[in-house]
Amino acid sequence: MKSKRSAVNFLIYTLLFALAAVFLAPIFIILLNSVKSNFYISDSPFSIPSGESFAGIQNFIKGFTQSDFLQAFLNSAFITVFSVGGIVLLTSMTAWYIVRVSGRLTKIIYYLFVFSMIVPFQMVMYTMTYYAFELGLNNRLGIILIYIGFGAGLSVFMFSGFIKSIPKEIEEAATIDGCSPIKTFFLVVFPILKPTAITVAILNAMWIWNDYLLPYLVLGSGKSRTLPVAVQMALTGGYGNKDMGALMAMLVLAIVPIIIFYLFCQKYIIKGVVAGAVKG
Amino acid sequence: MQKTLKKYFPVFLLPTLLSFAISFLVPFVMGVYLSFTEFKTVSDGKWVGLDNYIRIFTSDKTFTDSLWLTVKFTVVSVITINLIAFSIALLLTKGLKGTNLFRTVFFMPNLIGGIVLGHIWSLIINGVLGYFGVDITYKPEYGFWGLVVLMNWQLIGYMMIIYIAGIQNIPDYLHEAAAIDGASPVQSLFHITIPMVMPSVTICTFLTLTNSFKVFDQNLALNGKSAETSLLALDIFKTFYDHTGLKLAQWHGTGQAKAVIFSILVAVIAFIQLRATRQKEVEH
Structure with a gap:
């Protein structure tokens, strides 16, 4: 009985981790592309930046100033x-x-x-x-x-x-x-x-x-x-x-403050949103 | 106390009422009136009766096209979002460790604005389609399903939270009694869990319904350029702002008439929702 239960739990965890990966992937892909140079963003948006495709924080500087x-x-x-x-x-x-x-x-x-x-x-x-x-x-x-x-x-x-x-x-x-x-x-x-x-x-x-x-x-x-x-x-x-690189950096810069705010006030945000939904 | 408070009308009521009148009340009344006119700007409306409304359903096909598209989009989104959100909520109420962490992750996309969401998914969808040498504008179906995926990503976490609250409200003894009587987990899902979370189902159905029906930002950012993938709200916007020239007054009148019909449709949905939730409250 116990081993059957832990097998079920293992299955649930696998499913949850897979789902979490799907949910985080879009944000992760934007992060990846924000440190790639222009050509590689439109050409291979899913590749990991390395060597010549890696642009460092250059995009962020451009996104910030341009x-x-x-x-x-x-x-x-x-x-x-x-x-x-x-x-x-x-x-x-x-x-x-x-x-x-x-x-x-x-x-x-x-x-x-x-x-x-x-x-x-x-x-x-x-x-x-x-x-x-x-x-x-x-x-x-x-x-x-x-x-x-x-x-x-x-x-x-x-x-x-x-x-x-x-x-x-x-x-x-x-x-x-x-x-x-x-x-x-x-x-x-x-x-x-x-x-x-x-x-x-x-x-x-x-x-x-x-x-x-x-x-x-x-x-x-x-x-x-x-x-x-x-x-x-x-x-x-x-x-x-x-300028694709600068644009990716802008997307990241637009998301980051919200995510930080969310991680700090998570409890209130979730409660507030639910209360608003039930009443509204 | 009521009498003294009444005198404080300018302090308590007036500021809110004034901004409410400027941003909503007066524009709303003028909007209804202008839908029966042709106008270049708000102050020069010329009465044309029902002409604008007739045009929407006869010569100008974009409204009926985008209405049909919006209905299809709404039906698909409501079903997929609620099914997935409810399934995840079931997994997260099994009392496993780390549940809160998963909840945090799944809810996060809901906080990102529609414009940013649209551009994130535009990069991903075009990236995938790029391997086949096409992009999202290649077929209207691509834009449609792209928007469905985006809405799912955004709203699943939100609905999941409401379902979790509903499932946690079910008293434990119901499941325990069912288990003693020999009910299988599947039986107790269909005979206990689902009937008991019906109030949450009502809330979530209508939330996804109105959110999908009124969607604008996501549509604009993901696939807004093509008329074939413009939903109602975007079609109204384009009717107003994408035209110039001699017929401008007519376009404005048409746009305003579309907006009135759009509002009536949304009001009907909201009214049905109100009735549905009221009935549920009586039953419990």
Whole structure:
């Protein structure tokens, strides 16, 4: 019996390792090619770099300087951090107001937010871009406002769900003690919301960091472009000549920060994504 | 408290509502209106009634073509992703050592953005096809299956996590009782595990459904150039932005009408999902 069981376990492990190899192979292949010289990338993408095909960190230097990668990286970081901060702060306040001030108006507003979660981006793509330009929001600061508007649906929905489960009495006690609603919210309510705030932050960060179409339409491919836009421009030859080595290095540079972030905050990310899926 | 809080409307509600109006509400309402017009820009729409909608289903074939392609793509992706994800979840809930490490690896592709994913797979698929002297644009089937593989790679880990949570929620005594009654592992899989994870199946089915139906970035980066492999979202984008010249106003109107129909289709899927999950909640 025992030997049969260990045979089964061996089979499962073999299967799992094979699957893991399949899952990691694409990333591994990109890593390999990022240290190969141009000719060998398109000619033999699956060969191991050695001798004359090995290019060292040359590709990374090119990828970094040619396409002004650093600028795009910083743009993405700036937009993601401040949009997520704004979303967490503003939508948690909004959700608390909507739940606590019950009335027909707040109900309508709530359902508008929920409705916006369903509508695909293509529906508002053209008109939204027009208003962004008309109102002068087509820059790194303005796009944050747009992201707050787009992130509001899911975020208000998730915060509201949690706030409904918090007993009112705690807040009422704070009010009786003389706290204004603003003080009550930041000293009493927001600390309780922390787990949901982490989930909301992770979901929005992943979306905004990887988002392509919105920043492409609003910010374009100029100086304020984000990382996905820079990658797309470079790989479709938007900057003139295609330098395959530099492009592979760019792909690696685009993935590495996400993977590092993932390995450190894995627990929160997986929890957040599952919570978002079940509620959304 | 409600009365005092109500006065704080400008602090708590206004900022969010304002950005929501600018980025979604006003563009949405104008989008619906403009689908009945021809327009060069948002402010110069000329009413044409249902012309745009009629054109989509008669003279302009790209919409129906890409709709059919999207449906095929969605069906294939939903089936493959869920089957593989569920199988992996079964393997990872056997209580073996190192399970967490595998879970970490399988989930990782989900965090990489669609554009980067598309270019990674474009290199690999073109690399493989290169041995046969062709590339991904050679046949539309290549682009189609390439996109299916990409979606599988991206979403399997995500669905696997949800299935694992579902399987772990099944109380142990059910399997133990079945074993005592002489049920084989296969029997207890079909009579206990699968019926008990049905709520997870519903969630995962709809997540893969909407994700595949709305796919854009991956499609653009992997095989976006060819019209034959453009799914709905990409076809709408091209209708808007790939045209110039005299008929621009007509193209914009057509694109907006396509977007309205696309939204209705997505809303129908979401509505069915809501009903399905509600029913499950009643049963339990």
